[in-house]
Amino acid sequence: MNHPYDIDATRLPDISTFEGSLAQRVYQSIKQAILALDFPPGANLRKAPICAQLGVSRAPVADAITRLAAEGLVDVVPQSGTRVSYFSMDEIREGAFLREALELATVAKVARDLTEDQRKKLSRNVRLQELLIEDEDIAGFYHADEEFHALLMAFTGMLRLPDVAQTVSLQVSRARMLLLPTPGRIAETLAEHRAIFDAISAHDERAAQDAMRHHLGQLMPRIERLQQERPQLFNLNPQNTREAG
C-alpha cells in the first residue's frame, strides 16, 4: 500500500570486502546498505537481485535476512516479501533509552577503575578530536567520536558490550545518518566529551554519569526535529510486528 519500489541491488558493497562465511558477509553487506540508507525505509528487499549482484545462491541471503529481521532492520511478511523497516520514533526512543542505560553503566565502571594507561588513551583521543575540528575534518571527527565511546566500553573489559550497544541502538544510528553535523554542534560535542573525560579522570562516578547523560540527551531532540522535516521515512501507522525471543 505504501511505496512498493525495489531496492537498487547495485549499491550493495561487494562481499569480498568482508570476512567470514558467505552468509555472514552477505549479512554485513545488506546491513551496511540499510544503515547507510542506500536501501531506504520501505524499499522492497527482493532476494533475486541480491543473489545476482553478490553472486551467491538464496540460502546465505535468506540466512542474512533472518538475522536482519531479528535486529529489526527489515520486516518480513510471510509468504509475501521483505521490506526495509521504516523509522519508528517509539523504537528510536527505546534504542536511545537502552543505549543510555549501557553508557551510564560504562562510565560509572570506568570512572571507578580507570588505569593511568587508559586515561592516557582517552586523553589522546580527546586531543585528536580538537585537532580534527581545527582541520575541519568532519568525517574524521565523526570517527574519533565513535572511538571515544568505543574506548570507554573497551575499558570495562566487557567483550560483548560494544556489540550489544550497537545492536540495541541500530535504529538510532540509522536515523543519525540523516543529521547534518554543523560546526556549532561539533564544538559542543567536543566540550561534552571533555566534560566526560574530566569527570572520569577525577574518578567522579556521579559527575561522569551526569556528563554522559547530558551528552546523549542532545541527540533525541534533533531526531524529533527530523521527523517533522521528513515524515515519509517514519511509520505513522505502526503496522510493524516483531517476534519475541
Place this chain on the structure above:
Amino acid sequence: MNHPYDIDATRLPDISTFEGSLAQRVYQSIKQAILALDFPPGANLRKAPICAQLGVSRAPVADAITRLAAEGLVDVVPQSGTRVSYFSMDEIREGAFLREALELATVAKVARDLTEDQRKKLSRNVRLQELLIEDEDIAGFYHADEEFHALLMAFTGMLRLPDVAQTVSLQVSRARMLLLPTPGRIAETLAEHRAIFDAISAHDERAAQDAMRHHLGQLMPRIERLQQERPQLFNLNPQNTREAG
C-alpha cells in the same frame, strides 16, 4: 578433547507447544532444552536426531542454530559440529553487568513516572509473593519473582526491553537454574523486592536504584560459589569464539 557426548534429543519439547514458523518453534524448543540444562554444556548438538525427533527437515533446524549461535548459547565449529556452550564466568559477569544497567535504568524511569494503576499492580505482585512463601510454593515464588521484574520493564513502555534484558543475561539465567533456592534466600529476596517497591512508590529514584543494585548484587557471589562446586560446567580454557555483528 572434552566430552564429545551427544545430546538426548528426546528431551526436546514438542514444537506444537510453540507458535510461529517452523524455524521459530524449533528455535524455542532447543533454547528451552539448553536453558533447562536438559542439553548440558559441552554436549554435541547433532542435527539429524533433532530433525528426527521434531519431524522437520534440516533447514529450520539450521536456521534455529544460527540464532542460538548469535545469542551465544551454542558454539558452531565450521564443517565440524555444534556444541552447547560451556558456562563462562566472564560471560556471566558481563551478562550480570548488562542486566544491572538495564534494571537500574528501568527502576529509575518507573520511579519517576509511576501511575497509581501501576503501583497497584506492583503491590499486588509483592503481596502475592508473601502468600506463596507462606504456602512454601517455591516454583510459584520463582514465577512471581520473574513477573516482578517483567512488570517493571513493562511499565517503562519500552516494548523490546524485556526481550533485550533476557537475551543479554541468558547465560546468567542458565546458571541460575543450578542454584537451589533456600527458604532463607527466598525470604531475603522478598524483603529486597519490597524495598524496591517502597522506593518506587515514594518516587525516590536513587533509593530505588540502590535497592535494585543491592538485590541484583546477591546473585553473582552464589554463582561464583557454584563454579567452585561444579567446575566441569565451565570453560576454564576459554577457546570460545564469537563473531561481531
Place this chain on the structure above:
DNA sequence: ACTATCATACTAACATGCTAGTTGACAACA
C-alpha cells in the same frame, strides 16, 4: 463508473542433494 471475483505471478518457507573441510581412529613406522 464501480465493485466483487478469480486467475496469475510473485514471495518466503521448507525439503533435499551436493561440496568441501574437520576430526578421530587406525595403521605404518621409528
Place this chain on the structure above:
DNA sequence: TGTTGTCAACTAGCATGTTAGTATGATAGT
C-alpha cells in the same frame, strides 16, 4: 611404546527444487 601419516566418516555450508500463501491486476457483473 610413542609418533606420524593416511583415510573414512561425519559435519556445516551452500545450491536448488518444491510448496503453499499472498497480492495484484484483469474481468465479469451491477
